[in-house]
Amino acid sequence: MKRSFVRILAIFALICAAAACGCTGTTETTDPAASAGDEIAWNLTVTDGTQEKVLSFAEIKALPAWEGYGYAVSTVGIKYGPYTVKGVPLTTLFDLVGGFEEGDQVGISAPDGYYWVFDDEQMSGKGFVTFDENLKEKPSPDLTPILAYEFNGTAIPDGDGGPLRIVVATDEPGTITEGSAWVKWVDRIEVKRS
Numbered sequence: 001m002k003r004s005f006v007r008i009l010a011i012f013a014l015i016c017a018a019a020a021c022g023c024t025g026t027t028e029t030t031d032p033a034a035s036a037g038d039e040i041a042w043n044l045t046v047t048d049g050t051q052e053k054v055l056s057f058a059e060i061k062a063l064p065a066w067e068g069y070g071y072a073v074s075t076v077g078i079k080y081g082p083y084t085v086k087g088v089p090l091t092t093l094f095d096l097v098g099g100f101e102e103g104d105q106v107g108i109s110a111p112d113g114y115y116w117v118f119d120d121e122q123m124s125g126k127g128f129v130t131f132d133e134n135l136k137e138k139p140s141p142d143l144t145p146i147l148a149y150e151f152n153g154t155a156i157p158d159g160d161g162g163p164l165r166i167v168v169a170t171d172e173p174g175t176i177t178e179g180s181a182w183v184k185w186v187d188r189i190e191v192k193r194s
Helices: 002-020 057-061 090-097
Strands: 043-047 052-056 066-073 079-089 105-109 115-118 143-151 165-170 176-178 188-192
Touching: 043 057, 043 090, 052 057, 052 090, 057 143, 066 143, 079 090, 079 165, 090 143, 090 188, 165 176
Parallel strands: 043 188, 066 176
Antiparallel strands: 043 052, 066 079, 066 165, 079 143, 105 115, 105 188, 143 165
């Protein structure tokens, strides 16, 4: 009986660790290549299944930026942040392929195979669970899903999910969101029409 419990506990720990892979990273926020001013070679594909736009990293940075705060917690309770974040609201990217409407969904993918789906409620900044610094659930302030390219004023390093990472951001510092939606190394965003 005791052996079975230990095996179940070990399997549970492995599952939790695997689930955390989508949102974990290092707390380092500098990248030597970015600090040296080297151009970041990365493309993002934005599509709705009929229209497709491929953007370079430089083209993404040229879009209207959003700045605020991001702070996440992994499924195993590890906090990442708090960060000041800068990036492009996902809705701005959707405008490049015909916009986003009620009932649509968004699929976010990365080269490592991680995939996340936002529904229309989440795209409007609702439907997320938020926490305070003590990981106690709290009422959600206004939230904005963004494609971030800077943490704390510098390019997001590869080890922290850069150069492009989804952040569920807010104007209110100290608000923590679930990190599983913070997709690392984003290379494709697809609007799925209802």
